[in-house]
Amino acid sequence: MQIFVARLAGTPVFDPAGDKIGRIRDVVTGLRGSRPPSVHGMVVEVQPRRRVFLPITRVRGIEAGAVVFTGRINVRRFEQRATETLVIGEMLDLTVSVYGRPVTVFDVAMAETSPSTWEITKVAVYRDKRRRDPAIVEWSEVSGFDILQEDQGAAGLIASFDSMRAADIAGALHDLPGKRRIEIARALDDERLAEILEELPPGDQITILGMLEPERAADVLEEMGPDDAADVLHDLSEEKAAELLALMEPREAAPVRRLLTYPSDTAGGMMTTEPVILPPSSTVAEALAHIRQQDLLPAVAAQVFVTRPPNETPTGAYLGVTHFQRLLRDPPSTLLGGVLDPSIDPIRPEFTLREVAFYLASYNLVAAPVVDELNRFVGAVTVDDVLDHLLPEDWRERSPS
Template sequence: MSGKVLNRVFIARLAGTAVFDPNGDPVGKVRDAVATLRTNNQAPRILGLVVEVPLRRRVFVPITRVTSIESGAVVITGLVNMRRFDTRTGEILVLGELLDRSITMVENNESVVVEDMGMEQNRTGDWLITRVHIMRKGRGLRRKGATSTVMWEEVTGFAFPEQNQGVANLLSTLGNLRAADLAAVIQDLAPKRRAEVARALDDERLADVMQEMDEAERVQLLAELEGERAADVLEEMDPDDAADLLREVGEERAQQLIELMEPEDAEDVLRLMTYEDYSAGGMMTTEPIIMTADYSVADALAAVRRSEMSPALASQVFICRQPLETPTGRYI
């Protein structure tokens, strides 16, 4: 960790940076920054960083504990409070809430979109958001306009809520996250922002994320999706997870979604829904990995290593005689 110490940092580029203690031992990774807006369009003050530590727990590290921000590393000192991070009144997540926001140039009232935000340390040691990287609207056939970095005082509009806020730049900072990590990020967003991100994800990616979320959170997220989209996402989920989710949304809503699903997918889910929660039948899957005795160990390893295979399914391979379609066949 002998990189150059930085006094101005663009926060979207900071996302995913490793965090170390003074001894060089890894602590976690930066996921966001917490700030507070100030009156009279003054530069917001950075309060701290949201750091993801092992077991996907997101904790708050005060900016006063950050001793240096280097290229590729953040160094902190002191003990880390392992209590799960929750935003308080007056606090905002810089990446989660301000990226992709439509704001206005003070000089000419031109509408622009936020692509990144730069924080800078002043002489007193405080970190302030002093720069905003913006994109202007494209002209003619160009979908993207020119980009530039302006001072915070040159733009306005952050204090006003925005409906249908974009998510392109936010998703670019989250694109490499595994489903479980992305689920942890989404759960910490405000409900409005959470729904906007969900609508922007493709069906398969959203299904993977929802399978990793807490039960109450994914029920709430499913309620934000329109009927056809919700049914498409359920079709991409593992049947046992889809059945668990439909049990929680209410009988009327569940029936509506099942009718919108493809018959083959709906049949598997309905079969599982006949069992009680947490019973053997209710926890089983209709899509186990099944092979005959003719397959090799290499074939089995290749099957469980497929990227779309969940850890729960990959943990077991069933060796059966023909026929291999469940629930027929006899286990060897």
């Protein structure tokens, strides 16, 4: 039975008791010259965002939509050895040769050649990338996998990312060699790259933005939330941050510039300037339509902030907040001015991280409204922003113990 590896990406992994313990993220092989590479095992992502190694000898079944293993899995974080190659991360998109003719790899197949022994046996290639002219050839017919390539491309790997969340892709990128990471970043569209950058550690963010053309880096920052863009610019040199801000569209740069005036560990530095804001004359039905938008994060969609016009930050006078649960209980025609929560007082931009965390915990909230000295609504601090700052700076780079 032939198993095409790229199709395994994201497949659930089950233990002998039938419990799902994670998902397949890659397959680990060892190149052996002209001989078919041996499959050492699989990289499995278990929660919370820890990548571990599952030896191929433990795999008892690979079926449609499931991989089943026996025994126990070692939860130590996977570390790739120098002699190992990741199929999805490093083989896809390579330009290799079939009888001297250049072709591009878009998948490889593995097969069980003897009990508990698997090898890479076939290679799926495009003979013409522009026309997507596919062919499946034997491993023995292919050469060039062991040659370092300056520009590998990224279409195949990006295709394997298609159904993954941005945080999972960020974890995969972080584990790739630096050269491969940059190739993928350059091939992603601005919106997708922005989503992934928001989930990467600061060091990776700086490296990737530094390898992009300044105009492209500015475009990506425009696609990020203003608070996330401000966090990235805080970590850059003053000269680089000023250059990228100057290249951003003025309308997109304005809220980022405002956020940069606050220390990063205060309410003003952590807040998002793009929560759901409506006037008191809007109805419950209109509010529900706004928070129903798919691109809103759950913490942002949990409440609607009500202000006098203008309804973009900094707004007119802040009037109050109404929560998702309250909106569900009232008739659709009810005006928002009549369903405000009178018990929630706003906070000021200078509130410290500790004060914001205490405020959210005291009132069991997922977001805190922030107003300036003129009682204008300037943003909202969400619980995920607070967690980002409470956790160690390198929390995205390491697994919890």
